[in-house]
Amino acid sequence: MTKIISSNLGYPRIGEKREWKQALEQYWDHSISEKELLDKTKKLRLENLKKQQDLGIDLIPVGDFSLYDHVLDTSVMFGVIPNRFDYHGGKVSLDTYFAMARGVKHAVASEMTKWFNTNYHYIVPELESIKPTVTENLPLTYYKEAKQELGIDGKPVILGPITYLKLSKGYEEKDFGHLLHAFLPLYIQVFKELEEAGVTWVQLDEPIFGTNLSEEILANTRQAYEAIQDEVPNLNIIIQTYFESVVQYKEVVDLPVKGIGLDFVHGESLSLIQEYGFPKDKVLAAGVINGRNVWRADLENNLQLLADIKQTVESDRLIVQPSSSLLHVPVTKEQEEDLDVTIKGGLSFADEKLVEVVTLTEGLKNGKQSVNEELQKSKQELERLRNSTLRTNKEVKANIENLNEDDIKRSVPFNQRIKKQQEHFHLPLLPTTTIGSLPQTTEVKKTRTAWRKKQITTNEYEQFVRDYIKKWIGIQEELGLDVLVHGEPERADMVEYFGEKLNGFTVTKYGWVQSYGSRCVKPPLIVGDVYFDQPMTVKEAVYAQSLTDKPVKGMLTGPTTIYNWSFVHNDVPRKTVLNQIGLALRKEIEALEENWIKIIQVDEPALREGLPLDRNKWQDYLEDAVYAFKLATASVKDDTQIHTHMCYSDFQDIFDTIDALDADVISIETSRSHGELISTFEENTYNKEIGLGVYDIHSPRIPSKEEIKQNINRALKTISSKQFWINPDCGLKTRKEEETIEALKTMVEAAREIREELLTYQK
Ligand SMILES: CN1c2c(nc(N)[nH]c2=O)NC[C@@H]1CNc1ccc(C(=O)N[C@@H](CCC(=O)N[C@@H](CCC(=O)N[C@@H](CCC(=O)O)C(=O)O)C(=O)O)C(=O)O)cc1
Ligand SMILES: N[C@@H](CCS)C(=O)O
Numbered sequence: 001m002t003k004i005i006s007s008n009l010g011y012p013r014i015g016e017k018r019e020w021k022q023a024l025e026q027y028w029d030h031s032i033s034e035k036e037l038l039d040k041t042k043k044l045r046l047e048n049l050k051k052q053q054d055l056g057i058d059l060i061p062v063g064d065f066s067l068y069d070h071v072l073d074t075s076v077m078f079g080v081i082p083n084r085f086d087y088h089g090g091k092v093s094l095d096t097y098f099a100m101a102r103g104v105k106h107a108v109a110s111e112m113t114k115w116f117n118t119n120y121h122y123i124v125p126e127l128e129s130i131k132p133t134v135t136e137n138l139p140l141t142y143y144k145e146a147k148q149e150l151g152i153d154g155k156p157v158i159l160g161p162i163t164y165l166k167l168s169k170g171y172e173e174k175d176f177g178h179l180l181h182a183f184l185p186l187y188i189q190v191f192k193e194l195e196e197a198g199v200t201w202v203q204l205d206e207p208i209f210g211t212n213l214s215e216e217i218l219a220n221t222r223q224a225y226e227a228i229q230d231e232v233p234n235l236n237i238i239i240q241t242y243f244e245s246v247v248q249y250k251e252v253v254d255l256p257v258k259g260i261g262l263d264f265v266h267g268e269s270l271s272l273i274q275e276y277g278f279p280k281d282k283v284l285a286a287g288v289i290n291g292r293n294v295w296r297a298d299l300e301n302n303l304q305l306l307a308d309i310k311q312t313v314e315s316d317r318l319i320v321q322p323s324s325s326l327l328h329v330p331v332t333k334e335q336e337e338d339l340d341v342t343i344k345g346g347l348s349f350a351d352e353k354l355v356e357v358v359t360l361t362e363g364l365k366n367g368k369q370s371v372n373e374e375l376q377k378s379k380q381e382l383e384r385l386r387n388s389t390l391r392t393n394k395e396v397k398a399n400i401e402n403l404n405e406d407d408i409k410r411s412v413p414f415n416q417r418i419k420k421q422q423e424h425f426h427l428p429l430l431p432t433t434t435i436g437s438l439p440q441t442t443e444v445k446k447t448r449t450a451w452r453k454k455q456i457t458t459n460e461y462e463q464f465v466r467d468y469i470k471k472w473i474g475i476q477e478e479l480g481l482d483v484l485v486h487g488e489p490e491r492a493d494m495v496e497y498f499g500e501k502l503n504g505f506t507v508t509k510y511g512w513v514q515s516y517g518s519r520c521v522k523p524p525l526i527v528g529d530v531y532f533d534q535p536m537t538v539k540e541a542v543y544a545q546s547l548t549d550k551p552v553k554g555m556l557t558g559p560t561t562i563y564n565w566s567f568v569h570n571d572v573p574r575k576t577v578l579n580q581i582g583l584a585l586r587k588e589i590e591a592l593e594e595n596w597i598k599i600i601q602v603d604e605p606a607l608r609e610g611l612p613l614d615r616n617k618w619q620d621y622l623e624d625a626v627y628a629f630k631l632a633t634a635s636v637k638d639d640t641q642i643h644t645h646m647c648y649s650d651f652q653d654i655f656d657t658i659d660a661l662d663a664d665v666i667s668i669e670t671s672r673s674h675g676e677l678i679s680t681f682e683e684n685t686y687n688k689e690i691g692l693g694v695y696d697i698h699s700p701r702i703p704s705k706e707e708i709k710q711n712i713n714r715a716l717k718t719i720s721s722k723q724f725w726i727n728p729d730c731g732l733k734t735r736k737e738e739e740t741i742e743a744l745k746t747m748v749e750a751a752r753e754i755r756e757e758l759l760t761y762q763k
């Protein structure tokens with residue numbers, strides 16, 4: 001018998017039925033007290049721990065739980081609380097915690113951005129004028145709770161100092177070393193207390209090591225980890241990386257810690273250990289089960305992978321685990337009663353993945369024969385899925401092979417077609433619009449749920465959708481917006497909806513994954529070749545257009561976003577699937593155009609978010625994304641206006657890609673980054689039209705007119721008013737009706753005033 005152990009890196013917080021989300025939203029609505037919220041979430045946390053214990057996981061993570069976001073938890077643990085939240089020391093209250101995440105009347109929320117290349121968003125720490133201090137040793141609290149309540153000797157999970165600081169804002173690169181120096185004693189204090197409490201293993205998450213770090217940061221990293229080792233020499237710290245292999249492998253595996261966790265699913269970790277070896281004094285935590293996808297593992301292949309790893313690392317120094325936290329996959333497939341059996345057979349959500357981890361650990365300990373039955377089962381299920389008729393469509397394959405350069409070119413360049421568009425639309429200076437979705441009220445969600453449960457008929461549901469559209473076209477006209485939207489009431493989600501409509505996709509009933517705060521998404525599954533079946537958005541857009549003389553924007557989700565926010569099978573190359581989606585959307589766009597929808601927005605919010613961690617892989621990714629977008633959009637007439645939208649502000653790096661999409665108008669989120677994006681336009685020339693979000697839609701806070709005008713004026717210092725559109729940062733589906741109307745009213749008034757000022761000035 002060897003000492004191989006099984007481990008997990010993080011478990012979904014939300015609960016099988018999104019109990020976590022419900023509790024949080026009830027607290028925010030004041031329908032439950034703080035105590036009730038804490039009781040409900042504790043119950044869920046303990047159930048999750050118990051489940052992992054029952055499944056046979058040896059090293060169970062604690063402290064991976066959060067009431068909103070684990071990066072925010074780290075900020076709160078270290079007293080990194082911006083001055084505007086009026087924090088004066090001591091334990092941070094729950095209300096301050098949520099204020100940082102969601103904003104309050106007197107203070108805007110902290111910025112939120114994507115967590116590496118996932119659809120999870122974290123709250124960006126603001127390091128300006130803070131004095132870091134340990135306000136509460138959160139991992140210790142969670143460790144003690146697991147021990148007392150369940151007798152679990154958990155593995156505290158902590159966000160590592162290099163990743164934490166690199167994800168923060170409010171300092172200059174040259175000050176990284178000083179900052180690290182300021183945070184080190186805090187980390188050491190947390191570690192010492194954990195050691196005193198009897199903690200055996202600590203998981204120190206450093207996914208930043210999958211990105212390209214400078215020599216200076218690596219040198220700082222080395223010093224920091226040496227200091228940690230000096231102070232807590234007996235604590236078994238595992239530096240945990242994921243989502244990519246480690247870019248500066250030799251430097252990272254050489255850091256003075258007990259173990260290194262590597263992702264053997266994404267990137268090239270196996271080649272790296274084979275080429276450069278792995279230190280003899282360290283434990284290798286091998287992430288072999290995909291923590292980012294929902295497909296069953298081929299356990300025989302995985303055992304072979306572990307056997308290959310064993311050529312370099314002895315069994316008694318191996319930990320078997322998922323490639324990343326299971327935060328990014330749904331809880332369990334057990335509840336999916338309506339799924340096709342072949343598809344269900346091929347699935348593995350968080351709980352099933354933990355069973356796979358345990359099986360592999362058994363197989364590695366006791367030999368392949370000991371788990372033969374499970375190995376055969378996984379092979380059969382995957383083969384059944386691969387051979388199923390759902391998988392392949394020969395016509396789609398041929399269409400993709402016959403693509404040529406003309407398919408991705410608009411007939412004339414932007415400067416010619418924009419004139420035709422202006423003649424067609426006659427829009428005012430600084431046109432106002434929204435990003436697409438309007439409030440998804442409880443009534444909307446309940447009605448859709450009732451329709452799905454067959455409690456109301458399709459006719460009744462469609463009438464409800466039409467009533468919603470009619471009401472909101474009226475509101476938008478009254479508000480004086482220039483380009484209207486139908487509001488997307490028929491869509492629970494901008495990706496899932498297309499998954500419901502396109503061939504090659506299927507959707508789940510309970511496959512929820514956290515996206516930000518209490519907001520969850522249900523990514524659709526791409527099970528086979530993707531193709532257009534029937535118009536997906538035409539009915540609603542045409543109805544909306546029939547109600548107004550103002551232009552109504554058709555609203556689609558782009559290929560890269562659909563791809564990145566779905567669970568995709570790996571049998572077909574990424575590029576091929578992107579182009580399949582691109583071709584399907586092209587048909588939809590042609591159908592919209594035939595029905596006189598002349599402005600069509602193709603959202604690509606996930607394009608920037610999905611960038612590979614390793615910069616060396618960016619170019620291929622971006623080229624494929626641009627190709628598929630153009631495939632979807634290039635066939636339209638010159639006077640049809642293509643819009644795109646992206647909700648992020650980190651734009652500098654991919655400026656050329658944005659330009660290459662050749663969209664006539666782009667809208668981008670700006671307000672949470674407080675105008676940083678605008679500086680990008682000082683350094684680059686962008687001649688197409690652009691709308692920089694003028695207020696934050698993630699917060700219930702209603703912006704003032706002055707604030708919006710300030711945002712617009714700041715942008716107009718750099719971008720010509722002739723190119724500029726006025727819109728919120730992103731869709732409004734998460735906002736309440738009154739908030740939305742009030743905020744849009746303010747936005748339109750702000751736009752009008754600035755328009756008048758500009759026109760007066762020009763006279
Ligand atoms: C724009 N963003 C998106 C991202 N990813 C996506 N896939 N989609 C996006 O729009 N990533 C980046 C950004 C920010 N992310 C999000 C993510 C999620 C939301 C959001 O609002 N999610 C909703 C879930 C919406 C949904 O699918 N609802 C269903 C289910 C309705 C339901 O819960 N019914 C209840 C009864 C009704 C009730 O009482 O409320 C029931 O069944 O019990 C639907 O509408 O049909 C969320 O609430 O989390 C926004 C931005
Ligand atoms: N049209 C979508 C884009 C979100 S990124 C919406 O408005 O919700």
Ligand SMILES: [Zn+2]
Nearest residue numbers: 605647730731
């Ligand atoms: Zn958006």
